[in-house]
Amino acid sequence: MSESTDDTQASDADEDVSADDVDAAVDEEVTEEPEPEDDSIKLIIDGVERRVDPGGLVIDACNEHGSYVPHFCYHPRMSPVGMCRQCLVEVEGPRGTMTVVSCMTPTADGQVVNTATPAVKRAQEGVLELLLANHPLDCPVCDKGGECPLQDQAFSHGPGESRYVEQKRHYEKPIPISDLVYLDRERCILCDRCTRFADEVAGDKLIHFVSRGNNTQVMTFPDEPFVSYFSGNTVQICPVGALTAKPYRFKARPWDLDQVESTCMGCAVGCRIVVQASRDEVIRYQGVDSDAVNWGWMCDRGRFNFEALNSDQRLSEPMIRTESGLTPTTWNIALDAAAGVLRDALATPESVGVLGGSRGTNEDAYAWAQLADVMGSSYRDAQVGDGLPTGILGYPRATINEAANASTIVLMGPDLKEELGVLYLRLRDAAEKRRSRILEFSATETGLTPYAWKSIRHEPGAQSAAVAAALSDEAIADQLAAGPVVIVAGRGNLAESPDAVIAAVDALFDAVPEATVLPALRRGNVNGALLMGMAPADDEHDALATLQAASEGRLDVLILVGSDPLSDCPDADLARRAIAGVARVISVDTHPTASTQRADVVLPASSFAEKSGTTTNLEGRVTDVNQKVTATGTSRPDWMIALDLGVRLGERSFPSDHPLRGAATVDDVTEIVASTVEGFAGASHTEVKNTVDGVVVPAHVPRATSAGFSPPPRNNYDYRLVISRKLFDDATGTQMSRSLANLAPGGGLYLNPLDVAQLGVEVGDDVTVTSAQSTVVINVAGDERVPRGIAWSPFNQAGASVGDIVDAGAGVTDVRIERAG
Amino acid sequence: MSRLSDHHVIVANDIIARCPRPKSALIPVLHLAQEQDGYVSTDAMEHIAELIGITPAEVYGTASFYEMFKFEPVGKYCINVCTNISCQLLGAWELLEHAEERLGIKSGSTTTDGMFTIEDVECIAACTEAPALQVNYRYRYRVTNEDFDALVDDLRNGALDDEIPPHGTLARVRQTTPDNWADTGRRAQEAVDAR
């Protein structure tokens, strides 16, 4: 590896130019190419004429054309700062030849650039000698050793020897600057990448250069750690081993790592990553720069939740319920037991419900949807009442790049910083670089509020009214008419009806008919699962209806495919009644969850990195996910489990001519999906594999219809409830990842400080929160980002079951808050 | 130690209002904090971050670039003895040694009564008057051991109170903003935005 993984482009196909190619290129020079028609400009780089797009930097032009320029501080996704001086090249100009930093020098037509003259070599060697003067050279015990740009470039561009014989600078090493990141100041070369990332990309300016001269160091404010959802990126882009990540420290040497490119399924953004393993164990994910999606970044949850794959809690063998509880058994016995239960149930129509599919690949969801079809089960859903109706996919769809280049980005839904981390980064960038203006509708302040052009607060459920008011504002109407409008729509409040969002999106569409929608549903492959057929046909059969039917004893079997209604359904009471009311539960999962505890048959599923396939992100972009390690225990991919069951259902089995009957590998299923699922024709196995950024498929889904929504009136004593997700919560993937588990903030009820005072309670006191549904006792906290009259609580956090007070049937949830005891 | 006093918050906000970008007020406001406590405390930096709307790490990063901001308590009088070349040739080391002996502390530390801090510093641009030192950045030229002893006595008995205010005080007459200038910065920014 000659370069750090941070600059990893999704394809390095055009790397090594062979000697023959170079000759050919030189020959072409002689045969006078006609001036190309485009607006490209001509540079002479190391004696060869090259054409590049105008407006770029010399360093990029050189690197693009095979004249590699060593560099440390320059990062293509951040503004150049010229900190390290390693990228010196010679540029011939009107005042003679000058040695310049190529990362700060713009290209110009006719520019003559030399990257390998003796003068350049001397300059680069000099810089490296100085960078190494204080460097501890503890490569043998450094995580970066083996993939370290400083090490590599000292070798390729360094002087080989140092004249520095004095004592090197010493610091305590390493010091934790957050729960996840350690800093070794001795190794730091002060390139400003981490600090620039924190400032420019993440917006969490919690690390900074402090002190001056020889004492300059990266540091946090005393007692204020580098708490950022994106901190892991700094470790990836640090060109030396100064920043290391706790989950990876001393786990492997880079040359022992085996890697495969894949797509993070931590949320619906679908960041491109490489999955790296050593000795058949996943030990690191690194972001890959996909221009369409993540620009190389990842959020910390996605980056570090690989720990959950290796957790000793993984379900590794099938289990069936006996008198002594869940008992391990063989696949044949477990499958026969599950099939027996299903065969009995299938005698009665519509007595089997299937929930889930969004944790797995397209292929997984497809096989389960097909199984639901042959079983004649209309009760099915890839969501658990915590998203939006499938019809949100039916609006004209926007891509992330379209959103990040739109004149106006309308936010109608979740706090993207908490739910779709890297989408937050992309949209924040759009606002900060002034490409787009953000018009936000939300009940409380969100992560993007500080970057919004206008952020409009509305009461829970009152989105439509807020939209109507906004549309009559001249400045807003002008802005919406000024250019492309992308609406990012999702479920921002689990204590309110999703109709409130759909109604507001419709109202916006009436005013801006040419707008497009980027659906902000959150689960890994929820978009794929819905399109694969795991979408309910109507709201009489969606997750809430399924749970309702189960609670009323109308379902005999509930199959949970990576779905855990007990922790994920906003209406906790409904979920509990459903799981208690249904005769049998079959659970297909990777980890034990609240719901698997109640299952009659547990079938262990292979997890991410243990199986291959494709996934569909929130844009409808289909990319590949790839296996890197052997599956845990005897676990199987979900699609295989569906097939295993689907051939055991007697006359309800997959018919012999069913395409899945012939599927031997996951690639076969991918092809079946491409040839049978509407819109997926372009997403064949070869197409997806051969494209860097995947294939965007259309969603053939009818657009959501809204009958309008207006919240019921409220009285002045009540608070209207907002329940939303935080990046880290009690979810399995987070809790089973050792390094992430304690990052979840825990439960609490957040009120405007004035409301806290008005209630006559102190921050930290317990209060009782009573809705029409139930009462919970919860800790109160003050938060200025919550408007008066609104109570906000994070969902699925330890110590507070706020789902208990939500009634999924009600439009909004009003609560009475009183001092406890 | 402490956040800015109510009075200093008013002054700070006045300074901030004068700047088109609030961040530009950082250095003057840091001086305010140092004037209040004799050094810039962690709490003060947090308070300043709130007032200006940046993170404490940014405040600390900027402040720590400057030698003259102290992050730990220093004496009421901070004595900087130049040890650079001209002064050194004319006895700066001897002077420093004498100072250390006289005050019973090492350079870089503070007397237990909180009166004096000694620092050895690089050239303070008084080479023609070497050896030179500064007390709270007020110069003393061609300093002999006897001069130093006299200086310490005078400082202790208050004879120099008029000339040398306690560490942190930049000026005893504060420039204030005429009433009709209030919000100059905000208005300037609005004018820029309007363009």
Ligand code: SF4
């Ligand atoms: S810690 Fe790494 S990324 Fe940050 S300035 Fe130092 S070398 Fe650069």
Ligand code: SF4
């Ligand atoms: S934003 Fe989503 S897809 Fe990207 S790294 Fe985080 S969890 Fe994974």
Ligand code: FES
């Ligand atoms: S890469 Fe150009 S100065 Fe660092």
Ligand code: FES
């Ligand atoms: S050397 Fe002491 S003032 Fe210049």
